Amino acid sequence: MDLIQSSLIQAVQMILVLVLAPGLTGLVRKVKACLLGRQGPPIVQPYRDLLRLFRKSPVLAPNASWLFRIAPYLIFAFTWLATALVPTFCLGLPFGPWADLIAIIALIGSARFFLALSALDVGTSFGGIGASREVMIASLAEPAMLLVVFTLALVAGSTELSTITAFVLSPSVGLRVSMALSFAALLLIALAENSRLPIDNPATHLELTMVHEAMILEHSGRHLALLELAASLKLLLYFSLIGTIFLPWGLATPGASFSSYLAGGLFYLLKLATAGVTLGIFETTLAKMRLFRVPDFLGAALMLGLLATLLRFVSSSL
Amino acid sequence: MxxxxxxxxxxxxxxxxxxxxxxxxxxxxxxxxxxxxxxxxxxxxxxxxxxxxxxxxxxxxxxxxxxxxxxxxxxxxxxxxxxxxxxxxxxxxxxxxxxxxxxxxxxxxxxxxxxxxxxxxxxxxxxxxxxxxxxxxxxxxxxxxxxxxxxxxxxxxxxxxxxxxxxxxxxxxxxxxxxxxxxxxxxxxxxxxxxxxxxxxxxxxxxxxxxxxxxxxxxxxxxxxxxxxxxxxxxxxxxxxxxxxxxxxxxxxxxxxxxxxxxxLRPHSWESSLLLLFLGGVTAVLGVLYALMQHDLKRLLAYHTVENIGIIFIGLGLALAFATNQIPWAAALSLTAALFHTINHSLFKSLLFLGSGAVLAATGERDMGKMGGLIHRMPGTTIAFLLGSVAISALPPLNGFASEWLTFQAILVSPNLPQWALKFLIVAVGALLALSAALAAACFVKAFGMSFLGRPRSLHAAEAKETDRWSLSALFLNALLCLLAGLFPGSVVNALGPVVQELVGQTMPQQSQPFWTPMVPIAQHRSSYDAFLLFILIVLTGLAVTGLVRWIGFRPIRRSAAWDCGYPDPSPVTQYTTASFAQPIRRVYASSVFGARETVDMPLPGEARPARVTVKIHDPAWQGLYAPIIKLVWFLADRLNPMQFLTIRRYLLLGFLLLVFLLLLLSLWI
Incomplete structure (x- = not known):
């Protein structure tokens, strides 16, 4: 019974993130369009785009190799798996013990590795631009992210997400400076990792400044659909991560009643909507940075993470 | 026996x-x-x-x-x-x-x-x-x-x-x-x-x-x-x-x-671990930064050896720190991580060097700027080299990640140490380790991408032939071991038990035997990692998505010219090269660490000569340590040169004086 219930929850979570991810992207686009005084496409537009792309035949360059063709599937699998491991509406996922937070970050790293490789596969200069910039940004964002993990692990005594969340929900957590600093760091990292403004412009398609879009420039048809879906999933993953660690209210505990699961789901939707609207507002107020200002931006995240970790060492109550 | x-x-x-x-x-x-x-x-x-x-x-x-x-x-x-x-x-x-x-x-x-x-x-x-x-x-x-x-x-x-x-x-x-x-x-x-x-x-x-x-x-x-x-x-x-x-x-x-x-010697004083941790952290980051600046595939791999030795020494330093502070379970964890990484590095570095040998035999090139497109010409070598690259970049589910994950777990128990110096240093070393892992992934995107992907940059690369069966079997055996050690890290940890027991008097907790259970270094609620099930799930997801795509409506693939924003250039020279790929990272890190400077020589309009970008990189180890020593040796050699041309009387005098000096020294000593 218990096994059936927990597998069911895991299945619901995996399908839920997949269903919600394009909607989240649509929501952010809609908010941005409204703020710019445009009507904008409807929120369901990304679903239509994906469905259309899935039905189109992919066009490959003559020298595209097998890596180019399997990379979208791999990238999607890595990202979806990572998203499935982050609690959304309830704790105690059966997949939880398979990977702690460090492994989740590494799974995203694997997805990025294959994305960068597939960008280099056709041998066009745009692919090279995208890949080389992406790895530079990742080389700053990943250490910053791991410092955030260090802080959380030192506060909660664990790198397991469900344990961290349970700790944050417990009354012993209180107000902590180190948590606040790592929250700020995580926000900066989330912007960089998801190629959002001010690091990269997700709306650009023909510019020398693009990063993520330059990497997926040669993909088309179902391959492009998988990559777009993976990008939406990754945004959702970071929102879920922030929601689970720093705003864990409303999460259902394992073995709870159906109504509390439902409440957890509603809370989750609320959190996603808030985060999506906030991101939309944030992005409309900012201009894109020069590429070589990005190290300053992510360096700030790194310093915040380091400061949070060190504070944690100085006093166990900070 | x-x-x-x-x-x-x-x-x-x-x-x-x-x-x-x-x-x-x-x-x-x-x-x-x-x-x-x-x-x-x-x-x-x-x-x-x-x-x-x-x-x-x-x-x-x-x-x-x-x-x-x-x-x-x-x-x-x-x-x-x-x-x-x-x-x-x-x-x-x-x-x-x-x-x-x-x-x-x-x-x-x-x-x-x-x-x-x-x-x-x-x-x-x-x-x-x-x-x-x-x-x-x-x-x-x-x-x-x-x-x-x-x-x-x-x-x-x-x-x-x-x-x-x-x-x-x-x-x-x-x-x-x-x-x-x-x-x-x-x-x-x-x-x-x-x-x-x-x-x-x-x-x-x-x-x-x-x-x-x-x-x-x-x-x-x-x-x-x-x-x-x-x-x-x-x-x-x-x-x-x-x-x-x-x-x-x-x-x-x-x-x-x-x-x-x-x-x-057996672990004595905790101060000595400061030295090891510091050297390990610095070696790990500098090794990979040096590697990112290379164009020669084999030299890039050699610098990665330096990086991985740094990671191993971080684990050894942690083990020493914990052992001298009488925390044997943490020492066992750190030492296991270090030894596991030693095994892993030996596997994937052998694999990658052998792969570079296969490429060298097929193309006659070590310069990645003259390779490219080998994925079409050498499919077997490519798969093995790709697995090795994923492993060395510390990405799941391969073995490099398993041992680096254990090292991170060991770093995270450092609050148990009583010394402040160690606590702060270990946090910094943890950040350096994370940085080196991220940079290693960047470096292998470059190494694999430039050598095996893209379009051939030289005639040799365009006409490369797959390597022979002996070489391929050696490559695949190493790749298989990388995969197995990555999927079943618990078994490796168990096998390392006697070694760790012998050296620090305790082992990591015995990992439970069914191979699909997660690896638990300290306690279940603290951290666990299950590479095997993650791998199975990734494979299943990939297959399921393939099936789903076919169900939605499958259209066959079409081949057409690359899009490249509407301006595809037929010349393979316009591809990114090793130098251009590393340029953003060089700007961010190497300008301070290596004093990297770029000079652009741009011809005036109408001039026929090509534009040229020159990158100058200084090696801090060579300039800070070795160049002064070499200078000193030359200086002394110059000064001592006249000693070659003395008369026999003077040589005898010198011998006599030396004897007196040594006897004096001996008498003072006793």
Whole structure:
């Protein structure tokens, strides 16, 4: 019974993130369009785009190799798996013990590795631009992210997400400076990792400044659909991560009643909507940075993470 | 019994090396030597694994009546020795298998064949030695034979220079180890390791021995700033020897360090771990940054060896810190992480160097700027090299991630340490480790992307042929082991149990046996990682999505010209190169670390000459440490030069004065 219930929850979570991810992207686009005084496409537009792309035949360059063709599937699998491991509406996922937070970050790293490789596969200069910039940004964002993990692990005594969340929900957590600093760091990292403004412009398609879009420039048809879906999933993953660690209210505990699961789901939707609207507002107020200002931006995240970790060492109550 | 077999194997390799000299005119001697090495290494592997896995309760030891008359030659095979002998033997198996095919390309096999088995013999004696005399003799044998292999392609000036530098560093490293053992023997009263183990050392002796061992073993392993010879010497050798030097010889150096510090000396003071952690962290980051600046595939791989040695030394430093503070469970975790990474690095570095050898044989190129598109021409090599790249980039589900994950777990228990200096340093080292992992992934996107993907940048690359079956089987065996060690890290941790028990007196918790259960280093609620199920799920997801796509509506693939924003350029020169790929990272990191400067020479409109970008990079280790030493040596040589031309009377006078001085010194001393 218990096994059936927990597998069911895991299945619901995996399908839920997949269903919600394009909607989240649509929501952010809609908010941005409204703020710019445009009507904008409807929120369901990304679903239509994906469905259309899935039905189109992919066009490959003559020298595209097998890596180019399997990379979208791999990238999607890595990202979806990572998203499935982050609690959304309830704790105690059966997949939880398979990977702690460090492994989740590494799974995203694997997805990025294959994305960068597939960008280099056709041998066009745009692919090279995208890949080389992406790895530079990742080389700053990943250490910053791991410092955030260090802080959380030192506060909660664990790198397991469900344990961290349970700790944050417990009354012993209180107000902590180190948590606040790592929250700020995580926000900066989330912007960089998801190629959002001010690091990269997700709306650009023909510019020398693009990063993520330059990497997926040669993909088309179902391959492009998988990559777009993976990008939406990754945004959702970071929102879920922030929601689970720093705003864990409303999460259902394992073995709870159906109504509390439902409440957890509603809370989750609320959190996603808030985060999506906030991101939309944030992005409309900012201009894109020069590429070589990005190290300053992510360096700030790194310093915040380091400061949070060190504070944690100085006093166990900070 | 296992020890006798292992010694027999090393003797057989010695004979094989000598016999190859006698077979100068025999045409099949290359095949014979490599096949012999393969078979003997396989036996040696079996015996060492049997000792490690099934016979770890008993420790065989023998004393042979050779060497110093009052000492004899002591050999012993405890769990630590059997682990490293297994690593060494596997290296021998895979490189000789590779060389069965690769060795045919060798223009002068006579310069390699005698030394290749001897090199293995030297290394196995280092591992089996149980007294300082045998250890140092074998260490020097290892150095000399590897030097001979480095200069085997002696017609290239750069190789001779690399050999020269290597010889100087090897002599220096051997000398520091000699001093270390001298100090140990002075306190213990004997050169035998058994006497040293039971002796108690004053703390100043322990401190100096640790420092000397760090310098001696660190210079062989490639610890910053003693690494300078490594990226020159390792690539200069033929590729299967490079694999052996990078994948195995650096591990023998790690063995030497662990043997001296953890076994003979035993952990003494926590201050010494500061040095190891600092050096490890700096080595890891600088190694990978150097690697990112390279264009030569083999040199890039050699710099990655430096990086990984840094990661191993971080684990050893953590183990030392925990052991000296009487936290044996954390010490066991750190040491397991370090030894696991040692195994992993030996596997994927052998794989990658052998892969670079296959590419070199197929294209004649080491410069990644002249490769490209090899994925179409060499599919087998590509898959193996890709697996190796994923493994070395510390990405799940392969083995590099498993050991780095354990190291991170060890870093996260550092709040248990009482010393503030260690706590702060370990946080910084954790950040450095994370940085080096991220940069390693960047570097292998570059290495793999430039060599195997894209369009061919030269005619050689466009006409490359897949390597032979022997070489491919060696590549795939290593790749398979990388995958297995990554998917079942719990089994490796269990196998390392006896070694860790021997060195720090405790092991990591026994990992539960069904292979699909997660690896739990400390406690279930704290952290766990299950590579096998993640892997299965990734595969299943990939297959499910493929099926789903077909269900939604499958359209066949069309081929058409690349899009490239509407301006595709047919010339492969317009692709990104190694230098342009590394440019963002060079701007961010290397301008401060290496003082990298770019100058652009742009012709005026109408001029016909090409535009040119020049990048200048300064090596901080060379400029800060070696250049002043070289200057000093030249200065002294100039000053002492007139001493060559003295009359006989003056020489006699000098000899007399020296004698008086030494006698005075002696009388004061006593």
């Amino acid at each position: 296992t020890l006798v077999i292992a010694l027999g194997c090393s003797a057989a390799l010695l004979l094989l090396g000598i016999a190859s000299l006698a077979m100068r005119s025999f045409s099949g001697r290359s095949t014979l030597v490599y096949a012999g090495t393969f078979a003997v290494s396989l036996i040696s592997l079996a015996s060492s694994l049997a000792q490690l896995l099934f016979l770890s309760g008993v420790t065989p030891a023998v004393t042979l009546p050779v060497g110093l008359p009052w000492l004899g030659a002591h050999f012993r095979m405890d769990a630590l020795s059997s682990l490293f002998l297994a690593i060494l033997s596997w290296g021998g198996v895979s490189t000789s298998l590779f060389a069965l095919g690769y060795g045919r390309h060798e223009p002068e096999p006579g310069r390699i064949l005698p030394f290749f088995p001897l090199f293995l013999t030297g290394m196995s004696w280092v591992i089996l030695a149980d007294d300082a005399y045998v250890f140092l003799f074998a260490w020097e044998l290892m150095s000399v034979t590897s030097w001979a292999l480095v200069v085997s392609h002696h017609r290239e000036e750069a190789n001779l220079q690399a050999g020269h530098l290597y010889l100087i560093m090897a002599v220096f490293g051997g000398f520091t180890l000699l001093l270390a053992f001298g100090l140990l023997a002075n306190s213990a009263g004997s050169y035998a390791f058994s006497a040293m183990r039971s002796a108690a050392f004053p703390s100043w002796t322990a401190g100096i021995v640790l420092l000397l061992a760090t310098i001696g073993a660190g210079s062989k392993a490639g610890l910053f700033p003693l690494h300078v010879w490594l990226p020159q010497a390792h690539p200069a050798a033929p590729s299967h020897v490079s694999a052996l030097m990078s994948g195995v010889m650096t591990k023998v150096a790690v063995y030497g360090f662990v043997r001296i510090v953890f076994d003979l």
